[in-house]
Amino acid sequence: MSEMLLTPRRRLWPVFVLPIVLLAAAAAWSGFWFYTAGRLDQSVDAWRAREAASGRAYDCGSRSVAGFPFRLEVRCKDASVALTSQAASPQQTPMIAKLGEILVVGQIYDPRLLIAEFAAPAVLAGPGQPPSLAVSWSVARASVVGLPGVPQRASIVFDDAAVDRLAGSAQTPLGRARHAELHGRLLDAMPPASRQLEAVLQLAGASLHDLHPLLAEPFDADVRAVLSGLQDFSPKPWPQRFRELQAAGGKVEISRARIQQGELVAVATGTLGLSPNGRLDGELQMTVAGIDKVVPALGIDKMLEQGVPQATLDRVAPGVRAKDVNSVLGALDRAIPGLGKAVRQNANAGVAVGINAxxxxxxxxxxxxxxxxxxxxxxxxxxxxxxxxxxPPLF
Structure with missing residues (x-):
């Protein structure tokens, strides 16, 4: 009996310590998540404000923040982007791009890093006009580091990208790319007033239509360059930025540019700037293997056989008058029958020899x-x- 009375009573409070600690940790984590979610929402708002000042105004039909407890997500449904003041011509009407959804994901430990995913397709149209361009892709992602301050790095990646011109029910291809990447970052070595921007562009299986016959065939490209002459990093439309770059003597130092199209391989290095008219000035040192493949791609022989329309000649040899070319070939045929035909048939070889010289x-x-x-x-x-x-001019 006495032994039972001397047995110490068990303390029950340690049993409740662990649940209380867990509840406190959960409450602290929830508070931290909501605080960070608010910061992410502010970063998205800062990014939208910056883009709007640059002539790209983003809007959402509905917007929500989710991802608790380990992710931060801002989902924008029925998204639209109003593009204004992005071209050199002041007569260009604003364009509005519409797409189904933009998902912005932030790291809970670093809300300054934003990763965005875009849902395809997107259509572009003028205000009150039917869609004129359609853009589709299988994957589209972008990332920005540094918001809400000056972005330090930015990237955008597309897979299976396609751009088409729309005219009613007709759809004409303008561009294709199996894979496309664009990366940019500010270099820290320079003073803030004259910092440089490093950019890398990579294309695989790309083609551009209605620009030049050579570009209509698929090609791969890898371009690395450094832009100098940036005076400030305030948001502004591209034409204004280019105009300021020209006034400050800004340059693009191309450290490496490599393009491959079938058997044609070309690499280039050099420096480009802008003239007072907003056009490119400068020089690139080119090295080309398979240059003889370029001339047949231009279709010079077929042009000469059929006579040279000015519109066609303008695309492959701007500044040359079709009337002069056709009259010379006709004069050769009148002087020596068959001579003009021989010149036409050997046009590619003659041009290739001239380029190789x-x-x-x-x-x-x-x-x-x-x-x-x-x-x-x-x-x-x-x-x-x-x-x-x-x-064409950039401003």
Whole structure:
């Protein structure tokens, strides 16, 4: 009996410690999540404000924040983007892009990092107009680091991207890319007033239609460049940014540009700037293997056989008058019957020989190649004395 009275009573409070600690931790985590979710929402608002000041106004039909307890998600349904002041021509009407959904994901430990996913397709139209462009993709992601302050890094990636022009029920392809990536980051080595932007563009299986016959065939590209001359990082439309870059003597230093299209391989390095008219100026040192494959792709022989329409000639040899070319070929036929036909049939070989006479012998990736300068003079592109393209102004 006495032994039973001396037995110590068990303490019950330790049993409740663990549940209380767990409840406190859960409450603290919930508070931290909602606080971080609020910061993410502020970062998204700051990003939208920055984009709107740059001429790209984002809007949502409905917006929600979710992802508790380990993710932070801002979902924008029935999204639209109003694109204004993004082209050199002031007469261009604003465009409105509509897509089903934009999902922005933030890391709970770093709300300054935003990752966005875009749901396809997207359609673009002028205010009150039917859709004029359609864009589709299988995967589209973007990331931004540094918000709500000045973004330090940004990337965008597309898989199976397609851009089509719409005209009623007709759909015409404008561009394709099996894979496309664009990365940019601010370099820290320079003072803030003159920092540089490093950019990398990678394309696989890309093609561009209605620009140049060569670009209609699939090609791969890898371009690495550094942009200098950025005076500030306040949001603004692209034409205004380009105008300020030109005034500050901004340059694009291309450290490497490689393009491959079938057997044609070209690499380039050099510096490009902007003329007072907003057009490209500068020079690239080109090395090209398989340049003889370029001339047949232009279809010069077929053009000459059928006579040269000015509109067609403008696309492959801007500045050359079709009337002059056709009259010369006709005069050859009248002087010596068959001579004009011979010239037409051998046009590709003659042009290829002329191009090969430019520059000097080189070796590119183990293949014979030619090295020559590619000059940009107020938007006109020259290989030696031959003008091969005309680039529109950027502002």
């Amino acid at each position: 430019l520059g000097k012998d080189a070796v590119l990736e183990g293949r014979p190649a030619r090295a020559f300068p590619l000059r940009f003079v107020d938007g006109a592109v020259f290989i030696g004395p031959l003008q091969v393209a005309q680039i």
